[in-house]
Amino acid sequence: MRIVALDTFDIRFPTSRELDGSDAMNPDPDYSAAYVVLRTDAGDGHEGHGFAFTIGRGNDVQSAAIKALAPYLVDRDLDGTLDDLGGVWRELVHDSQLRWLGPEKGVIHMAVAAVINALWDLKAKRAGLPLWQLLARMSPEELVELVDFRYLSDALTPDEALSILRRAEPGRAEREKSLLASGFPAYTTSPGWLGYDDDKLRRLCKEAVEQGFTQVKLKVGDDLADDVRRMRIARDVCGPDVRIAIDANQRWDVGPAVEWVRALAEFDPWWVEEPTSPDDVLGHATIARQIAPIGVATGEHVQNRVMFKQLLQLGAVSYVQIDAARVAGVNENVAILLLAAKYGVPVCPHAGGVGLCELVQHLSMFDFVAVSASMDDRVIEYVDHLHEHFADPVVVRDGRYVTPTAPGFSATMRPETLATYAFPDGPMWKSPDDNAPLRSTLTPGPGSE
Amino acid sequence: MRIVALDTFDIRFPTSRELDGSDAMNPDPDYSAAYVVLRTDAGDGHEGHGFAFTIGRGNDVQSAAIKALAPYLVDRDLDGTLDDLGGVWRELVHDSQLRWLGPEKGVIHMAVAAVINALWDLKAKRAGLPLWQLLARMSPEELVELVDFRYLSDALTPDEALSILRRAEPGRAEREKSLLASGFPAYTTSPGWLGYDDDKLRRLCKEAVEQGFTQVKLKVGDDLADDVRRMRIARDVCGPDVRIAIDANQRWDVGPAVEWVRALAEFDPWWVEEPTSPDDVLGHATIARQIAPIGVATGEHVQNRVMFKQLLQLGAVSYVQIDAARVAGVNENVAILLLAAKYGVPVCPHAGGVGLCELVQHLSMFDFVAVSASMDDRVIEYVDHLHEHFADPVVVRDGRYVTPTAPGFSATMRPETLATYAFPDGPMWKSPDDNAPLRSTLTPGPGSE
Numbered sequence: 032m033r034i035v036a037l038d039t040f041d042i043r044f045p046t047s048r049e050l051d052g053s054d055a056m057n058p059d060p061d062y063s064a065a066y067v068v069l070r071t072d073a074g075d076g077h078e079g080h081g082f083a084f085t086i087g088r089g090n091d092v093q094s095a096a097i098k099a100l101a102p103y104l105v106d107r108d109l110d111g112t113l114d115d116l117g118g119v120w121r122e123l124v125h126d127s128q129l130r131w132l133g134p135e136k137g138v139i140h141m142a143v144a145a146v147i148n149a150l151w152d153l154k155a156k157r158a159g160l161p162l163w164q165l166l167a168r169m170s171p172e173e174l175v176e177l178v179d180f181r182y183l184s185d186a187l188t189p190d191e192a193l194s195i196l197r198r199a200e201p202g203r204a205e206r207e208k209s210l211l212a213s214g215f216p217a218y219t220t221s222p223g224w225l226g227y228d229d230d231k232l233r234r235l236c237k238e239a240v241e242q243g244f245t246q247v248k249l250k251v252g253d254d255l256a257d258d259v260r261r262m263r264i265a266r267d268v269c270g271p272d273v274r275i276a277i278d279a280n281q282r283w284d285v286g287p288a289v290e291w292v293r294a295l296a297e298f299d300p301w302w303v304e305e306p307t308s309p310d311d312v313l314g315h316a317t318i319a320r321q322i323a324p325i326g327v328a329t330g331e332h333v334q335n336r337v338m339f340k341q342l343l344q345l346g347a348v349s350y351v352q353i354d355a356a357r358v359a360g361v362n363e364n365v366a367i368l369l370l371a372a373k374y375g376v377p378v379c380p381h382a383g384g385v386g387l388c389e390l391v392q393h394l395s396m397f398d399f400v401a402v403s404a405s406m407d408d409r410v411i412e413y414v415d416h417l418h419e420h421f422a423d424p425v426v427v428r429d430g431r432y433v434t435p436t437a438p439g440f441s442a443t444m445r446p447e448t449l450a451t452y453a454f455p456d457g458p459m460w461k462s463p464d465d466n467a468p469l470r471s472t473l474t475p476g477p478g479s480e
Numbered sequence: 481m482r483i484v485a486l487d488t489f490d491i492r493f494p495t496s497r498e499l500d501g502s503d504a505m506n507p508d509p510d511y512s513a514a515y516v517v518l519r520t521d522a523g524d525g526h527e528g529h530g531f532a533f534t535i536g537r538g539n540d541v542q543s544a545a546i547k548a549l550a551p552y553l554v555d556r557d558l559d560g561t562l563d564d565l566g567g568v569w570r571e572l573v574h575d576s577q578l579r580w581l582g583p584e585k586g587v588i589h590m591a592v593a594a595v596i597n598a599l600w601d602l603k604a605k606r607a608g609l610p611l612w613q614l615l616a617r618m619s620p621e622e623l624v625e626l627v628d629f630r631y632l633s634d635a636l637t638p639d640e641a642l643s644i645l646r647r648a649e650p651g652r653a654e655r656e657k658s659l660l661a662s663g664f665p666a667y668t669t670s671p672g673w674l675g676y677d678d679d680k681l682r683r684l685c686k687e688a689v690e691q692g693f694t695q696v697k698l699k700v701g702d703d704l705a706d707d708v709r710r711m712r713i714a715r716d717v718c719g720p721d722v723r724i725a726i727d728a729n730q731r732w733d734v735g736p737a738v739e740w741v742r743a744l745a746e747f748d749p750w751w752v753e754e755p756t757s758p759d760d761v762l763g764h765a766t767i768a769r770q771i772a773p774i775g776v777a778t779g780e781h782v783q784n785r786v787m788f789k790q791l792l793q794l795g796a797v798s799y800v801q802i803d804a805a806r807v808a809g810v811n812e813n814v815a816i817l818l819l820a821a822k823y824g825v826p827v828c829p830h831a832g833g834v835g836l837c838e839l840v841q842h843l844s845m846f847d848f849v850a851v852s853a854s855m856d857d858r859v860i861e862y863v864d865h866l867h868e869h870f871a872d873p874v875v876v877r878d879g880r881y882v883t884p885t886a887p888g889f890s891a892t893m894r895p896e897t898l899a900t901y902a903f904p905d906g907p908m909w910k911s912p913d914d915n916a917p918l919r920s921t922l923t924p925g926p927g928s929e
Contacts, residue, residue: 057576087577088548089588095544096587099537127506128537134730134758134781137586138545139538182757185734185766281583285634308631309583310786312761313793317634332583337759344762 032073032109037101037146039094040066042444043087043454044385044417053226055252055282061087062385062417063454065094066444067145069153071109079153080442083141083356084384090454096142099129104146113154117177120147120362124179136334140359147360148390152440162361162440163396167203171196174401178366179336186340192369199404206400214431215395216406217413218246218276220383222265225250232261236268243430246274246301246410252282255294262298274301281305281332285314289321302326302350309333315347328352331381335359336366343374350408352381355390361440364394368402377407383414388425389441392432420448481522481558486550486595488543489515491893492536492903493834493866502675504701505729510536511834511866512903514543515893516594518602520558528602529891532590532805533833539903545591548578553595562603566626569596569811573628585783589808596809597839601889611810611889612659612845616652620645623850627815628785635789641818648853655849663880664844665855666862667695667725669832671714674699681710685717692879695723695750695859701731704743711747723750730754730781734763738770751775751799758782764796777801780830784808785815792823799857801830804839810889813843817851826856832863837874838890841881869897 047059063086069079083093103123104112112119123143124135132139155162166174175192219242222235232249239247249265251258258277265275277300283291288306303325307314309332319327330352333339342348351371353364371378378398380391388411395411403409411432418424422443426433435441452459496508512535518528532542552572553561561568572592573584581588604611615623624641668691671684681698688696698714700707707726714724726749732740737755752774756763758781768776779801782788791797800820802813820827827847829840837860844860852858860881867873871892875882884890901908 056579060577060580085577086580088575089545089578089581092541092545092548092587093581096538096541099541126537128509128535130505131509131535132538132542132587132590133585136582136759136783137588138541138581139587141581182733182760182763185763284631308786310585310784311631311790313790314631314634334585335759337757341760341762 032071034069034104034107034109034112035072036068036070037098037104038068038070039097040064040068040449041090041094041454042066042449042452043090043460044452045459046416047087053224054250054278054280055225056280057086063087063090064385064444065090065097065142065145066449067097067149069104069146069149071153073109075157077153077156079149079151079156080444081145081147081149081152081356081360081440082386082442083145084387086384093138093141096138097145100142100146113150113157116147116150116154117179117362119150120177120359121179123147124359135337135359140335141356144356144358144360147362148356148440148442151361152442156439159438161393161435161437163393163400163435164207166361166365166393166397167207167400171200174365177362178369179362182337183340183366183370186344187370187373191373195369195372196401199401202404203400206404210396210399210434211436214428214433215392215399216410217244217427217430217432218248218274218410219244220248220278220412220414222247223249223278225253229261229264233264233268236265240269240273244273245430246276248276248278248304248412250280251277251295252279252291255291258291258295262295262300266298271299275299276301276304276328278304279306281308283307285311285317288318292318292322292325296322296325300325302328304328304352305332310338312338312341312345312347315342316345319347319349326350328379330354331357333357336363336370339367339370343370343376348376350379351376352379353391353394354381355387355394361394368394368398372403377405377409378403379408379410380412382412383416385417386421386442386444388413388418389421389423392425392435393440396434420444420452481520483518483553483556483558483561484521485517485519486547486553487517487519488547489513489517489898490539490543490903491515491898491901492539492909493901494908495865496536502673503699503727503729504674504731506535512536512539513834513893514539514546514591514594515898516546516598518553518595518598520602522558524606526602526605528598528605529893530594530596530598530601530805530809530889531835531891532594533836535833542587542590545587546594549591549595562599562606565596565599565603566628566811568599569626569808570628572596573808584786584808589784590805593805593807593809596811597805597889597891600810601891605888608887610842610884610886612842612849612884613656615810615814615842615846616656616849620649623814626811627818628811631786632789632815632819635793636819636822640822644818644821645850648850651853652849655853659845659848659883660885663877663882664841664848665859666693666876666879666881667697667723667859668693669697669727669861669863671696672698672727674702678710678713682713682717685714689718689722693722694879695725697725697727697753697861699729700726700744701728701740704740707740707744711744711749715747720748724748725750725753725777727753728755730757732756734760734766737767741767741771741774745771745774749774751777753777753801754781759787761787761790761794761796764791765794768796768798775799777828779803780806782806785812785819788816788819792819792825797825799828800825802827802840802843803830804836804843810843817843817847821852826854826858827852828857828859829861831861832865834866835870835891835893837862837867838870838872841874841884842889845883869893
């Protein structure tokens with residue numbers, strides 16, 4: 032049995048038309064997926080689905096990068112591949128020529144993410160298990176084998192990783208049961224987009240509390256007076272017991288970040304997310320020291336495990352926000368979960384966009400069962416957008432993710448979606464009047480203002 | 481007058497056949513350029529040429545990323561564009577949708593590099609000046625306007641940058657003259673590739689000394705016993721006064737880097753280059769502390785100014801190795817030159833590959849005339865490969881770069897080269913027997929061993 036095809040799809044949703052997803056750095060995103068399907072000749076009807084998430088223009092470049100991995104996958108022995116996903120990861124990430132395009136960052140790394148996640152989707156489907164459960168039933172030794180410790184050994188060795196995983200072994204079955212019974216805590220970002228007016232903010236905050244969420248998140252960073260007003264509304268509506276996180280989406284330099292957060296401190300923000308460049312490890316450490324006890328959270332744009340390592344070494348983050356498809360997929364996220372466990376920092380995944388909620392729920396649930404063995408201060412982001420496009424969409428009830436039980440990584444988009452939202456030739460984009468991405472090409476972003 | 485076309489070319493040289501350029505992480509590179517030509521309707525015969533350097537597979541992805549910038553350039557007013565390259569840089573780098581693909585790193589950032597450098601090439605050609613001289617004749621205010629200080633202000637403010645540039649103003653004319661008379665010091669990497677045997681190493685070291693080089697560089701990191709033997713040969717042939725740098729190309733973790741360099745310390749290495757992941761700012765700082773007085777150098781894979789900022793803030797590098805096309809071109813390199821000047825660290829550019837020597841000489845020469853105002857401990861890497869493909873190739877004589885005087889950025893490849901080395905349809909790649917990049921697709925890199 033072999034992998035016989037790697038097909039890519041440039042899928043874009045015209046979300047900029049509604050200002051869903053607008054924040055201080057991303058005023059008009061068109062949520063998109065550079066989507067990949069791996070097909071086999073096994074005859075069992077299973078395919079591996081995965082994707083990289085982008086926000087519009089450039090999704091074609093991301094798709095081209097995924098396509099460039101086809102020669103590494105097509106014609107490979109199926110069982111040998113799925114039995115050695117640690118080896119496959121190393122081969123793709125360290126390919127000496129492709130590596131030059133990163134190394135281990137940006138478009139080429141996200142391409143590896145899409146393909147690695149598609150392989151895990153396929154493996155889980157063939158095993159008849161949801162991904163979180165497949166991972167949570169692997170032995171500590173098998174899990175350690177998935178991780179590339181290159182560049183990590185000054186912070187985490189394979190032996191330390193083994194100890195962490197062995198320490199969590201005894202309670203696995205019990206935690207699986209509790210997860211299946213009660214799910215995993217979620218928080219909601221839906222009320223807080225910058226493009227929404229005060230009435231909509233008020234209404235959505237009220238709904239969030241009524242729906243059982245114990246944490247919400249507001250986008251900030253465009254205008255301080257607006258943020259003060261919006262935070263006041265949110266705190267007023269939510270009351271003192273609901274956690275309110277704020278998210279600046281990298282808008283500030285180090286000094287201004289500290290000042291801005293201090294100006295909002297009276298409203299008791301739980302964490303500030305992406306206060307500055309995701310590359311600025313030292314900057315995050317400075318901000319964290321100066322705004323304590325308010326926490327710093329980051330991760331959705333943190334490029335790889337080496338950056339997470341440093342953020343943890345410096346105590347620069349209080350919450351690690353893994354992203355399912357920014358770093359190179361499941362394997363690298365296992366490494367990051369282990370690093371976070373070593374440093375005792377809770378993992379609260381980034382989600383939203385398109386399909387990110389579907390993916391990250393598996394990683395948090397695996398973390399709970401087999402790595403950190405804790406739900407304390409752990410929440411998964413939830414945004415109620417675009418789930419209808421997935422075959423096995425997330426379900427959030429009473430402020431919690433309902434634990435998925437269908438086999439796979441929940442990554443499979445519905446075939447109608449792949450047809451309708453294909454760019455630029457699908458019906459959603461075909462009409463000349465609907466050519467938003469092409470027309471918005473020369474709209475300057477916030478950085479050019 | 482307008483920019484009327486942005487054309488891309490996937491140009492690859494089959495260098496893996498000779499093992500030129502082999503090192504501990506890149507055993508079989510095919511030096512490549514994702515090449516761009518900007519054409520105008522000015523009727524003056526001038527075009528803007530630029531490129532991103534890659535080492536083979538993935539050069540098509542890099543070319544696609546450059547192509548994705550066409551809508552931002554084509555049909556733009558020519559004078560307005562060339563008069564505001566600071567603004568153009570911000571627009572390209574901060575485009576809110578494209579930014580998601582980095583941000584400011586990897587394939588999309590290198591695409592901006594290629595285009596920005598092509599614009600500078602065009603501007604210099606139209607001004608009738610070599611790029612270094614065009615830059616060196618701009619006012620401090622004009623130079624500061626080129627720089628995006630976002631994320632830098634905790635280390636360097638516009639006012640500090642102005643002071644640095646003003647301090648260097650008085651001697652500009654004199655330094656221009658000395659540059660035109662005596663060029664700029666070079667060092668050579670040609671003797672030290674891992675694929676060469678001891679006799680070739682010995683012969684090339686001898687030639688380097690005879691040719692007047694006062695610094696050579698050896699690739700290390702594959703096998704310690706080999707490195708000890710090779711360093712002994714090099715030191716023996718070069719004598720005690722020639723500086724010998726070593727380059728590990730990211731091969732080590734932090735602890736092993738320190739041990740390996742200490743094992744070579746008896747041969748008095750001048751610097752160790754890329755001892756570990758280019759992303760590991762803290763790791764570089766640890767290594768620097770533990771191997772002093774041997775210096776640490778890095779930069780060819782350092783993704784942007786935010787990373788250079790941190791390396792300098794921590795004292796993690798003794799030599800800053802800017803690359804002409806890894807960060808987003810001339811503008812970002814002006815920022816990095818200013819940061820290095822602020823921290824008093826010499827800039828010794830990375831070169832080699834294809835066309836990198838041609839580009840970086842301009843940046844070092846500009847640095848000497850208008851920024852650091854010094855040549856102390858400053859050398860430009862020189863590798864004698866592939867220069868024959870350029871219309872205005874570098875000239876190195878008596879161990880020094882001869883200062884270029886032809887207008888432009890020396891980026892223009894000869895038309896025959898663009899035709900012959902086009903991948904996959906140029907004559908160099910057309911024959912099925914010559915399909916090295918396609919055949920080598922599944923050769924595992926060192927990371928998978």
